[in-house]
Amino acid sequence: MSTMERTTGTMDSQRAGAREWAALAVLMLPVLMTSVDNTVLTFALPAMSIDLRPTGTQLLWIVDIYAIMLAGLLIAMGSIGDRFGRRRLLVIGSIGFGVASLLAAFSGSPEMLIVARVLQGVFGAMLMPSTLSLIRNVFHDARDRRIAIATWAAMFSGGAALGPVLGGWLLGHFWWGSVYFINAPIILAFVPLALLLLPESRDPAPGPLDLPSIGLSLSTMLPLVFAIKNLAEHGLTDLTLTAFSVGMISAWALVRRLRTAPSPMIDLSLFGNRVFSGAILANLLSFMGFTGFLFLGSQLLQLVLGLSAMDAALVLLPGLAATVVAGFVAVRLLRVASARVLVTASFAASAVGYALTAMTGTPTVITVAVAFAVMGIGIGMAETLTNDLMLSSVPPSKAGAASAISETAYEIGAVLGTAVLGTILTSIYRSHLTYPAIVQWGDRNGSFETLGGTVEVAKFYPNEVGTSLLDSARGAFDLGVQYTSAAAIVIALLAALVSWRTLKHA
Secondary structure: OOHHHOOOOOHHHOOOOHHHHHHHHHHHHHHHHHHHHHHHHHHHHHHHHHHHOOOHHHHHHHHHHHHHHHHHHHHHHHHHHHHHOHHHHHHHHHHHHHHHHHHHHOOOOHHHHHHHHHHHHHHHOOOHHHHHHHHHHHOOOHHHHHHHHHHHHHHHHHHHHHHHHHHHHHHHHOOHHHHHHHHHHHHHHHHHHHHHHOOOOOOOOOOOOOHHHHHHHHHHHHHHHHHHHHHHHHOOOHHHHHHHHHHHHHHHHHHHHHHHOOOOOOOHHHHHOHHHHHHHHHHHHHHHHHHHHHHHHHHHHHHHOOOOHHHHHHHHHHHHHHHHHHHHHHHHHOOOOOHHHHHHHHHHHHHHHHHHHHOOOOOOHHHHHHHHHHHHHHHHHHHHHHHHHHHHOOOHHHHHHHHHHHHHHHHHHHHHHHHHHHHHHHHHHHHHOOOHHHHHHOOHHHOOOOHHHHHHHHOOOOOHHHHHHHHHHHHHHHHHHHHHHHHHHHHHHHHHHHHHHHOOOO
């Protein structure tokens, strides 16, 4: 008889045994797979672009479509897992994700790679909500559950750190498609272990599947995420406005449907819980700042400070390690401080990290590493504590839908981080790039829109012209980093305020 089948008084006092911790180890495999996949593609883009020769639009779709599909499907997949079994959905998603990864690895055209990325998004949406909801149903004791969630957050952050390093090594030895073979051994190990060690769990009284709500959730999330990305890349175009309008109309219809359906896909009463709503909003804001820093930090290290992709990834490793450690430390700190105090303090730490970037003049490798480490401490604590608060505030039967909402907040935060902070960085850079070459030649084909494009132009002028152009570009980028960091400080402080106001009883 497993520990899960033994009771020692109340459910909350039921401590985990060896089988539960083994189940947690198995659950970390798909978390590692999806987090590595989030970051590994970025370093394969140059080689992939040379091989497949995608257009600029196709390249954007190759990068963006995975996150767009993921954000659009997470809530629907969380509801499906609650009804048909979270372990079942996790296994199906893993196998499908592996097949889609192989299709991506052997893509012979941009169109084929886009299709593969769509499929990765579809099957990836089955994975993350299932892992968190299974943790909620496997670990009944609050202390054990916090450690399990800290492990989940550590693996998520660790995978993000491993992606660039592993990708850089593979690209140094093999072709660009090799980055997708990372998933094969993970899936081969995961599927049999999941069937052996993971318990099946589902909502005991789920009601019929709400297909209209699933359709409306897709028609809400897909256009809205696309509109945010398109706004950042192309401005307020007719396409952006159309997508935003479709998403908002669908959102109104979805809320109306959820209020009137006999068996709604999402129980809107969850949002009536201030702790749940506050944790979700805090997650969104924290990931918005995190991805924004990665966006500017990777360019700063490679294009301004001249590091290789591998060296840039190694500079960020201490910060990602700090994120991992901070999650486990947060569990210990709950013995002496409330979750409300710790979460608020974690966002204040993130603000300090950005302040170090904004106020140190021209950043160096050391200042970037220290700033990211300080910010990582805050993010690691917040990620662990807010997910624990979110899961603890809902009944186990609703864990799948609640986890999906939290994951959707992460994805929207990631999109907003790149869209909002990336737009600030790009606009400040472009408006302050004053070198006369722009006046003389004009901004042909958007060559001066980004620091990377300007660096490529400067390569054609290995003399004072090129040097002066680079100096002007790097000065403008430094100024953009300061403005962007200032905006990120505001986001972090806003997250601290939200946490303090909503987590009063946490």
